[in-house]
Amino acid sequence: MKIIVIGAGPSGLMCSYKLREKGFDVLLLEKNEKVAKKVYITGKGRCNITNNCSKEDFFSNVVNNPKFLFSAYNNFTSQDTMEFFESRGVKLIVERGNRVYPASYNPHDIVSCLYNACKESGVDIKLNEPVLSINKKDNYFVVVTKKNTYDADKVVIATGGKSYAHTGSTGDGYKFAQHFGHTIIEPVPALITLRIKEEIPANLYRFTFKNVSLRVITDDFKKEEFGEITFYKEGVAGATALTLSSMINRIDPNKVNIEIDFKPALDVKKLDARVIREIQSKENKTVKEVVHKLLPKEIVDWFLIISKINGDLETSTLSKEVRESIVNNLKAFKLTYIGLDDIDRAVVTSGGVSTKEVNPNTLESKLVSGLYFSGEVLDVDCFTGGYNLQTALCTGALISKKLA
Ligand SMILES: Cc1cc2nc3c(=O)[nH]c(=O)nc-3n(C[C@H](O)[C@H](O)[C@H](O)COP(=O)(O)OP(=O)(O)OC[C@H]3O[C@@H](n4cnc5c(N)ncnc54)[C@H](O)[C@@H]3O)c2cc1C
Numbered sequence: 001m002k003i004i005v006i007g008a009g010p011s012g013l014m015c016s017y018k019l020r021e022k023g024f025d026v027l028l029l030e031k032n033e034k035v036a037k038k039v040y041i042t043g044k045g046r047c048n049i050t051n052n053c054s055k056e057d058f059f060s061n062v063v064n065n066p067k068f069l070f071s072a073y074n075n076f077t078s079q080d081t082m083e084f085f086e087s088r089g090v091k092l093i094v095e096r097g098n099r100v101y102p103a104s105y106n107p108h109d110i111v112s113c114l115y116n117a118c119k120e121s122g123v124d125i126k127l128n129e130p131v132l133s134i135n136k137k138d139n140y141f142v143v144v145t146k147k148n149t150y151d152a153d154k155v156v157i158a159t160g161g162k163s164y165a166h167t168g169s170t171g172d173g174y175k176f177a178q179h180f181g182h183t184i185i186e187p188v189p190a191l192i193t194l195r196i197k198e199e200i201p202a203n204l205y206r207f208t209f210k211n212v213s214l215r216v217i218t219d220d221f222k223k224e225e226f227g228e229i230t231f232y233k234e235g236v237a238g239a240t241a242l243t244l245s246s247m248i249n250r251i252d253p254n255k256v257n258i259e260i261d262f263k264p265a266l267d268v269k270k271l272d273a274r275v276i277r278e279i280q281s282k283e284n285k286t287v288k289e290v291v292h293k294l295l296p297k298e299i300v301d302w303f304l305i306i307s308k309i310n311g312d313l314e315t316s317t318l319s320k321e322v323r324e325s326i327v328n329n330l331k332a333f334k335l336t337y338i339g340l341d342d343i344d345r346a347v348v349t350s351g352g353v354s355t356k357e358v359n360p361n362t363l364e365s366k367l368v369s370g371l372y373f374s375g376e377v378l379d380v381d382c383f384t385g386g387y388n389l390q391t392a393l394c395t396g397a398l399i400s401k402k403l404a
Helices: 010-021 037-045 055-060 067-075 078-086 107-121 172-179 239-248 268-280 287-292 297-307 320-331 387-398
Strands: 002-006 025-029 062-064 092-095 099-102 124-126 131-137 140-145 149-152 154-157 184-190 194-196 208-217 222-231 235-237 257-261 333-335 337-340 348-353 371-373
Touching: 002 010, 002 140, 002 149, 010 025, 010 107, 010 154, 010 387, 025 149, 037 107, 055 062, 055 067, 067 387, 078 092, 078 099, 078 387, 099 107, 107 124, 131 172, 140 154, 154 172, 172 184, 172 348, 184 239, 194 239, 208 239, 222 239, 235 239, 268 287, 268 320, 287 297, 287 320, 297 320, 297 333, 320 333
Parallel strands: 002 025, 002 154, 025 124, 154 371
Antiparallel strands: 092 099, 131 140, 140 149, 184 348, 194 235, 194 337, 208 222, 208 257, 222 235, 257 333
16 A cells, blocks of 8 residues: 655654554655754754653643544653654653753754654655645545656645744645645644734843743633743743743734733732832832842833833832832733734644544544544644644654554
């Protein structure tokens, strides 16, 4: 039986290898000049390949359609991923939050391991072969690339999502799926910067605040993430913002409010006591000097402007209202959310091929027999921590399981 896998990202590579292991004739078609380009930019260039977590933790980190991934993940867990790489000589390291990286912190180790597994098992990999169309004739598929036309008994679409298009993920898989009648859940950015209306001063670009809480408040829910935020020209990023972006990416920005709690460890009463101490200290003659004691110096001026507090006010004559305003703004520094950054800069695409039309036990289309989907092209996305690559790998690994 001949199977064509389209897209040599981590999902397509794993899928091809597993299919070949079972003895199928596998042709892997990749549009780029090399495989798995996106992997080189993962994990800030270090490649957070999976998360050494329990099954429960894995599913709690899947934002959309976790149940759809039950079979795929149970068939190829995070520990199986680690075993896969370690048994092929890639040393791994487990860091904070159970994030797993190659010990070399070099994504190339991960890519070459997948590539070599495919090559050694006999997968026919063709680079520089963008697939232009797929059609089904009777019982076989006709796949047309820029250079050739191929026939296959089965086709796997592993073309990824729509972000970082220069890595090859340009959303082609959605067009192929739609051609076969599949529903595409609108692709929207996830794990991405929150854009804000207020102009962020240049001295804050790339400035990271640790141990803060970022809050989003919508008509239906309030979510808070503790950790880091980083300011950029475009808005607020960092782990907390990325996580929250995945929860609000389908909500009208006008209905989302965001706030930073700069002092999450102190409740309002304790923070007020602290502010009173600073006001009463002889060292601090103005409000600005008080705020200096409570925030990194880089943000003090901007904090005062956004909070509409006059930094020149003298502490000796400070009103209760001003003091309360300092406290309230430290606990809930309000910024005007205007939407997410462009999808091209999203770590992951939310949306894609509707999981309702794909069999979760085989990843075969429910509409077209012999057509399969794996990886980010599907409507599944996860939080940061290695869960997205794990999803790409485990969906890729599942397809061979029920094929005989
Ligand atoms: C900046 C960044 C950092 C990230 N960091 C992490 C991380 O540390 N950990 C983590 O778990 N996840 C991370 N991710 C997410 C992760 O990289 C993706 O979820 C994963 O790569 C998806 O794998 P995939 O194989 O489904 O798709 P992709 O990796 O996108 O691969 C799809 C492949 O299909 C090819 N293709 C597309 N169309 C065609 C066509 N028409 N013909 C032929 N080939 C085609 C593409 O060229 C590409 O090679 C990160 C993503 C980004 C952008």
